[in-house]
Amino acid sequence: MLSLYFHYKFKKRPSLLSAPINSVLLFTLGLACTTPLLSRAGSMAAPGEVFRGRKLLTVEPGNKPFTRQEIIGFVIGSVSSFLYLFSRLPQIHTNFLRKSTQGISYSLFALVMLGNTLYGLSVLLKNPEVGQSEGSYLLHHLPWLVGSLGVLLLDAIISIQFLVYRNSSTSSEHQPLLPG
Numbered sequence: 001m002l003s004l005y006f007h008y009k010f011k012k013r014p015s016l017l018s019a020p021i022n023s024v025l026l027f028t029l030g031l032a033c034t035t036p037l038l039s040r041a042g043s044m045a046a047p048g049e050v051f052r053g054r055k056l057l058t059v060e061p062g063n064k065p066f067t068r069q070e071i072i073g074f075v076i077g078s079v080s081s082f083l084y085l086f087s088r089l090p091q092i093h094t095n096f097l098r099k100s101t102q103g104i105s106y107s108l109f110a111l112v113m114l115g116n117t118l119y120g121l122s123v124l125l126k127n128p129e130v131g132q133s134e135g136s137y138l139l140h141h142l143p144w145l146v147g148s149l150g151v152l153l154l155d156a157i158i159s160i161q162f163l164v165y166r167n168s169s170t171s172s173e174h175q176p177l178l179p180g
Helices: 002-012 018-039 068-086 089-098 106-125 134-140 142-164
Strands: none
Touching (some): 068 142, 089 142, 106 142, 134 142
């Protein structure tokens, strides 16, 4: 998304420095995103570790405290979740005022709903780390669960609007382009 933003932003205002600045920004962004992933690549599960089944929402005495890095991630995830959650409200409000869902692709919303459902399920069905309780695991992943499953609820409201407003006669798509 950021690369598309920078591409179209600098495409409209070409200058001699835009291409090098774009390259540096994209390289820095890519480096910042991949460095944490590469540093954790060496920490794989031990081969002797046995798969254990998951008991959803069980509380065990091993609550894992937040590390400083996890607190920063939790805050960033919470802000991201808040923005993602409230990004649907203007669309819901606009649809309500117009009594129409014109200009919105339901196929796109269906795919977003499927993605949010699968992501939320993947977080819920993942086994916690060794020594971490289920409750601690859910607390550590709460912003992402609220973001994906909360937006799923708002997308369901937009889906209901698609059903309610589907026969709306205010759509300009039903009017002929040329007078008859």
